[in-house]
Amino acid sequence: xxxxxxxxxxxxxxxxxxxxxxxxxxxxxxxxxxxxxxxxxxxxxxxxxxxxxxxxxxxxxxxxxxxxxxxxxxxxxxxxxxxxxxxxxxxxxxxxxxxxxxxxxxxxxxxxxxxxxxxxxxxxxxxxxxxxxxxxxxxxxxxxxxxxxxxxxxxxxxxxxxxxxxxxxxxxxxxxxxxxxxxxxxxxxxxxxxxxxxxxxxxxxxxxxxxxxxxxxxxxxxxxxxxxxxxxxxxxxxxxxxxxxxxxxxxxxxxxxxxxxxxxxxxxxxxxxxxxxxxxxxxxxxxxxxxxxxxxxxxxxxxxxxxxxxxxxxxxxxxxxxxxxxxxxxxxxxxxxxxxxxxxxxxxxxxxxxxxxxxxxxxxxxxxxxxxxxxxxxxxxxxxxxxxxxxxxxxxxxxxxxxxxxxxxxxxxxxxxxxxxxxxxxxxxxxxxxxxxxxxxxxxxxxxxxxxxxxxxxxxxxxxxxxxxxxxxxxxxxxxxxxxxxxxxxxxxxxxxxxxxxxxxxxxxxxxxxxxxxxxxxxxxxxxxxxxxxxxxxxxxxxxxxxxxxxxxxxxxxxxxxxxxxxxxxxxxxxxxxxxxxxxxxxxxxxxxx
Numbered sequence: 001x002x003x004x005x006x007x008x009x010x011x012x013x014x015x016x017x018x019x020x021x022x023x024x025x026x027x028x029x030x031x032x033x034x035x036x037x038x039x040x041x042x043x044x045x046x047x048x049x050x051x052x053x054x055x056x057x058x059x060x061x062x063x064x065x066x067x068x069x070x071x072x073x074x075x076x077x078x079x080x081x082x083x084x085x086x087x088x089x090x091x092x093x094x095x096x097x098x099x100x101x102x103x104x105x106x107x108x109x110x111x112x113x114x115x116x117x118x119x120x121x122x123x124x125x126x127x128x129x130x131x132x133x134x135x136x137x138x139x140x141x142x143x144x145x146x147x148x149x150x151x152x153x154x155x156x157x158x159x160x161x162x163x164x165x166x167x168x169x170x171x172x173x174x175x176x177x178x179x180x181x182x183x184x185x186x187x188x189x190x191x192x193x194x195x196x197x198x199x200x201x202x203x204x205x206x207x208x209x210x211x212x213x214x215x216x217x218x219x220x221x222x223x224x225x226x227x228x229x230x231x232x233x234x235x236x237x238x239x240x241x242x243x244x245x246x247x248x249x250x251x252x253x254x255x256x257x258x259x260x261x262x263x264x265x266x267x268x269x270x271x272x273x274x275x276x277x278x279x280x281x282x283x284x285x286x287x288x289x290x291x292x293x294x295x296x297x298x299x300x301x302x303x304x305x306x307x308x309x310x311x312x313x314x315x316x317x318x319x320x321x322x323x324x325x326x327x328x329x330x331x332x333x334x335x336x337x338x339x340x341x342x343x344x345x346x347x348x349x350x351x352x353x354x355x356x357x358x359x360x361x362x363x364x365x366x367x368x369x370x371x372x373x374x375x376x377x378x379x380x381x382x383x384x385x386x387x388x389x390x391x392x393x394x395x396x397x398x399x400x401x402x403x404x405x406x407x408x409x410x411x412x413x414x415x416x417x418x419x420x421x422x423x424x425x426x427x428x429x430x431x432x433x434x435x436x437x438x439x440x441x442x443x444x445x446x447x448x449x450x451x452x453x454x455x456x457x458x459x460x461x462x463x464x465x466x467x468x469x470x471x472x473x474x475x476x477x478x479x480x481x482x483x484x485x486x487x488x489x490x491x492x493x494x495x496x497x498x499x500x501x502x503x504x505x506x507x508x509x510x511x512x513x514x515x516x517x518x519x520x521x522x523x524x525x526x527x528x529x530x531x532x533x534x535x536x537x538x539x540x541x542x543x544x545x546x547x548x549x550x551x552x553x554x555x556x557x558x559x560x561x562x563x564x565x566x567x568x569x570x571x572x573x574x575x576x577x578x579x580x581x582x583x584x585x586x587x588x589x590x591x592x593x594x
Contacts, residue, residue: 023325023332024325027328030109030112030113033112037101037104040101041098041105041160042160044094044101045098045163048091049091050168051087051094052306053165053169053172053306054087055084055088055091055302056303057172058087059299059302060293060296060298060299061080062077062084062295063294063295064296065080067293067294095161098161107149109148110145110148110149113145113148117140117141117334120335120339121137124339124340125339126406126407128337133218133222136217136218139213139214139217139218140331143213143217144331147323147324147326148327150323151321151323151324151325151327161310165307169306169307170184170185170307172303173303173304173307179282179286180283180286180300180304183275183279183282184275184279184304187271187274187275187278191271194267194271198260198261198263201260202261202322203322203326205253205254205257206257206322206323206325206326207326209254209257209326210323210326211330212246212250212253215246216246216247216250219239219242219243219246220243223243257323261322276305279301279304280301280304283300283301343426347424348423348424348425349427349428350416350419350424350425351417352416352512352513353417354543355382355417355543356382356417356418356543357378357379357382357414357416357543358378358379358380358414358415359414361376361411361412361413362376362377362402362409362411362412363375363376364398364407365410372395372398372565373395373398373399373402373566374566376412376568377568378568378571380543380545380559381559382543383542383543384543384559385539385544385554385557385558385559386544386545386546386558387546387557387561388545388546388547388548388561388563389549389551389554389561389562389584389587390583390587391564391587394563395563395565395567396517396563397517398566400547402414403433404430404435405421405422405426405430409422416429416432416513431511432512432513434506434507434510434511435506435515435516435517436499436514436515436516436517436519437519438517438518438519440498440499440501440502441502442487442498442502443488445486446481446484446485447476447483447484447487448463448483448484450505451463451466451467451501451505451508453505454505454508454509455509460483462508463483463504464483466504466508467504469534469537470500470503470504470531471500472500475493475497511542514538514543514545515545516544516545518548519546528550528553536556550591551587552591554574555574556574557573559571560574560584562577562582564583570584
């Protein structure tokens, strides 16, 4: 998927939107954000592997010394042995430092990725969340990040060490004998070709497995969230069968990925073993001819084994590397989506006075091929109560979403007190509205923390006073810990009680304008009457929009907008609309006719 480029990218930021870059290049680009540590990794990898590669040469010299002295241990042999011990000890210590430093850098990359994903999701337009399942996002932040973490920590030390070891082995072998080195190099492309062919198939399977895992997690999350309804409708078997089907597909992708990745190691080991045998045979032949000493033959065999070792190590972790790159691809695909553009620093805030609102020639659609709102013109007087009614899908919620700048208009403008909301900061527009939705949102924390969320400066007495005004204080105090009761996943409140808390929260926010989207739909009739009184008090002197299917709650509205298919088909107050054969009258009579 290719996304629109954003020209205003900070030079210190990583540009994820270059579709030509692979996940591996983007991960390496992240490592270069710490050039000092990255340079230290390269230096440690070079020095430690050079020391390791010196070992076979020194061993070969030690063998030749023994052979020259007919097995007698001399001072020269002892000195060489001590040097060899120091070399291997120092190499082991540097390798330990290399692993430690690489792990720290890998961990920092993961921390930065988690932070970037979270911050990026916060800046994405709502249209993105309309088209993605939350299960896929939760899988991205948890499982896919862990896959990248495992691949980086396991793969990077061996990657850098392996490259140095390959080059160093070839160099030392070439110094000893060029014919044996040439034989090894001839077989190397075969190893690379086999590994590349198998790993390409493995990567594709791991990518499909990562995508399927997100779909499976999404279904599980949806089913768990709606488990009551699922059981009520006796749809357990249906969802179980669907889950089994998706799980079987995930199993199939995983098995294919494991199959391809498991082919790599035995294939390369077979080729390496063949090259080792050929190397030994050629070196032995040259030794018989007198072109090599016994010690040089031993050194060449050590280097032949050392040459194949990094290749084998890399193929052993190919499973984790491919899984990590597949998961990284998903992460960078999300990060490549263009966020909501930053606003200029000099953009002014919205200043609300009377709260007069105007929709002027507004055009908007979620899908540009399916027009929704066309040439919408509305004049809402300041400090008035406006009700929005209409059948499901008429565009009622879309209207307030446009007012809150959750979506940008295709054309036209919306004015609040003669200020174009597109020319003031989004935050100032959204701070100017208090919003109570049909869907309750409460985070895990105390009731007090949830109530003061929109107004952290609110005093305890003020919070309790608001709760008393809508008669929420009574049920709160009946709880074991009162206002300190923790709510969240294991909720102790009914849906209606939760809605009352959201009503209290917006009352504490004390905004200049209000949006009530089916705010009392889940509250019983008696409670609704009490809450409606509190709302009426709150709406005094404020511009208010009320979306309601229960028409009894909006009979006193100053203006009633009747929407159908994205357009305002009727407007007026209750009396004027009831005098004609209007759509509003039909809706009203359908609710109150006996």
